[in-house]
Amino acid sequence: MESGLTLNHFLAVSGVLFAIGFAGVLIRRNIIVIFMCLELMLSAANLTLVAFSRFNTTEAGLPDYNGQVLLFFIITVAAAEVAVGLAIIVALFRARQTTDVTQIVSMKN
Amino acid sequence: MTFLFYLFAALAVIGGIGVVANKNPVSSAFAMILSFLGLAALFIQLDAYLVGILQVLVYAGAIMVLFLFIVMLLDLEDEEGRRFGFFSTAGAVIVAGGLLMVVSGVLKRFEEGEKVLKPLKAMKDAPSDAHQIGELLFTTYWFPIQVIGMLLLVSTIGVIVLSKRQLR
Numbered sequence: 001m002e003s004g005l006t007l008n009h010f011l012a013v014s015g016v017l018f019a020i021g022f023a024g025v026l027i028r029r030n031i032i033v034i035f036m037c038l039e040l041m042l043s044a045a046n047l048t049l050v051a052f053s054r055f056n057t058t059e060a061g062l063p064d065y066n067g068q069v070l071l072f073f074i075i076t077v078a079a080a081e082v083a084v085g086l087a088i089i090v091a092l093f094r095a096r097q098t099t100d101v102t103q104i105v106s107m108k109n
Numbered sequence: 110m111t112f113l114f115y116l117f118a119a120l121a122v123i124g125g126i127g128v129v130a131n132k133n134p135v136s137s138a139f140a141m142i143l144s145f146l147g148l149a150a151l152f153i154q155l156d157a158y159l160v161g162i163l164q165v166l167v168y169a170g171a172i173m174v175l176f177l178f179i180v181m182l183l184d185l186e187d188e189e190g191r192r193f194g195f196f197s198t199a200g201a202v203i204v205a206g207g208l209l210m211v212v213s214g215v216l217k218r219f220e221e222g223e224k225v226l227k228p229l230k231a232m233k234d235a236p237s238d239a240h241q242i243g244e245l246l247f248t249t250y251w252f253p254i255q256v257i258g259m260l261l262l263v264s265t266i267g268v269i270v271l272s273k274r275q276l277r
Binding site: 004005006007008009010011012013015016017018019020021022023024026027028029030032033035036037039040043046047050051053054055057060061062063065066068069071072073075076077078079080081082083084086087088089090091093099 | 110111114118121122125126128129134137138141144145148151152155156157159160163164167168171172175176179180182183185194197198200201202204205206208209212213216219221222223224225226229230231232235238241242245246249250253257260261264265267268271272
């Protein structure tokens, strides 16, 4: 079965998702949503890894599983990062009663 | 197959836009789950079954539940009416648009990107991808997985320390 899908299709989706996440980090002021956008960017990078792993086949004709192992590590690190980051956000909220990044300026002056 | 690709790619992108555009953090989190489900479907279309399942379990399951839990824990109702700043929106659109232009320019010249997605016949007889990834994890990547284990332990302890009432 011949499908018209190329590697570029997947890389383009990944690029669009990364750009959306990046724009979200710049636009949003709620620190939790900023954190979600960071996760979105990580996932976009994951899609690139899987796409390259699938299209660069080994001699045996299998996908290159090294890329998927790297993705496994990225998912694990992302999970640890979310746990620590959200704990920091909760501590910040306790100290300042806000999650708006424009209100947290004590390092500014 | 091409139709499914466009369907799930649209799901992922619309979910991503929903994360940025929704004012309510809870709606953002649900849009994010939608986006992750679309991405997981794309992974499965790329024959990465284990990774697709992990994406659903870890991202759409565990991580987003954590986000929703924190949003619920912190009372964020008054954030809803806030408008986005004009300059930050304009800057973000310019920077993200520039990024997209660079990506499209690179992809246009990337000749290997013209490879067509063909079914891999060798995958039928080979061990499953979970088997292959597991074998790599415990042979070639034995040291990184130990480091990751330490990282998880350290982050667990860190979260417990951070969550204590008095932070000194």
